[in-house]
Ligand SMILES: Nc1ncnc2c1ncn2[C@@H]1O[C@H](COP(=O)(O)OP(=O)(O)OP(=O)(O)O)[C@@H](O)[C@H]1O
């Protein structure tokens with residue numbers, strides 16, 4: 270059942286159509302010409318429009334155009350005596366749903382209208398679903414399809430509406446600032462200011478006066494009174510980046526402003542009040558900083574009302590392909606260069622890399638590859654991965670065989686490399702064991718005799734030392 274607009278200059282035709290439509294419980298509305306139809310379309314929503322082509326003062330094509338302007342999901346059926354092929358083709362090309370000729374067969378018209386109603390209903394439902402999904406998914410600039418990122422987008426939408434502090438943690442380059450901005454944009458404070466400040470970038474006293482302002486003469490060089498960022502951000506959002514680096518005095522002042530909105534400018538006794546939402550971020554484990562006595566526990570709990578942790582990129586490798594696709598398109602636009610797809614081998618290389626710099630590093634790698642790459646698609650050699658940074662991850666014990674393999678040249682003598690690797694591992698074990706073979710063998714899960722054999726094979730005897738343990 271649908272609401273159907275019948276556009277025809279012949280009253281008799283409109284009547285027959287209305288009667289037929291009522292048989293299927295549709296609601297017919299009649300218009301005697303194109304301009305009357307156009308006026309109705311601007312005011313009301315129709316599911317289907319069935320229109321004649323040739324009418325005084327405007328054609329069926331004019332009606333079709335008006336429908337497209339008003340709501341392109343409304344289905345338009347042409348019913349005309351001038352059934353030329355050209356008109357049929359043209360109307361369909363402009364988005365008409367069907368084209369029927371007069372004299373018409375009532376059953377055919379009724380079936381066509383039923384299908385047209387179904388199509389409109391589906392299109393409308395689809396639009397609603399899309400809107401809901403978008404709402405559920407939240408901010409779409411935060412890319413990723415893994416479970417952690419999907420739930421992150423939902424969390425952002427939910428917490429954005431509250432006024433609480435949010436503590437965003439994660440390694441460098443995981444998107445902490447991106448998340449803070451998304452929280453701000455989805456909040457009721459989106460029209461107010463968003464003020465970011467990096468607490469690690471200034472000295473203790475400078476940070477205090479930046480945040481809370483100062484009075485004239487508060488310190489050497491304070492020749493004018495100055496409002497701090499808390500005052501500037503009144504009614505808006507303050508993003509305290511690298512919060513773990515904040516001095517104890519600033520921490521105490523921050524605690525007070527979070528508790529009751531009150532603070533004093535440096536060198537002033539006047540108590541000021543502000544309404545500021547605080548978002549904070551750190552790449553450190555703030556909980557551990559508390560345990561070490563470096564961060565106030567009470568402040569930690571105030572900040573971490575809602576904690577958001579961003580996973581490192583190496584823990585969500587399934588997102589690398591999507592990130593590459595979207596980011597390279599974005600970067601190409603920014604640097605005004607043509608985008609190029611990622612070859613399968615390059616993708617494999619990226620997937621096996623541990624990304625110590627996370628998404629920022631991936632972005633930089635893509636930008637460099639787009640600028641310097643020579644082939645039509647991005648190749649493994651367009652991504653020179655930094656072994657020094659990678660080795661930091663290797664030594665942190667988070668390296669997998671895949672990652673290790675990705676650092677090695679693609680063309681190599683496998684026996685030579687395996688020998689070099691074995692020699693290197695034994696050398697390292699002997700060094701850390703202080704030359705004690707028994708301990709080195711234990712570390713490598715080798716028997717003493719196997720280790721002895723390999724030590725001679727690789728001429729590492731000078732690395733070994735006789736010790737009490739070895740003698741006994
Ligand atoms: N999920 C994501 N989708 C798309 N881009 C992302 C995503 N996460 C991060 N980025 C991009 O990666 C870069 C680094 O993000 P951001 O500056 O937010 O990281 P950060 O965690 O604040 O890093 P740092 O600790 O070094 O300050 C930015 O260019 C950001 O747009």
Ligand SMILES: [Mg+2]
Nearest residue numbers: 442445446510
């Ligand atoms: Mg940051």
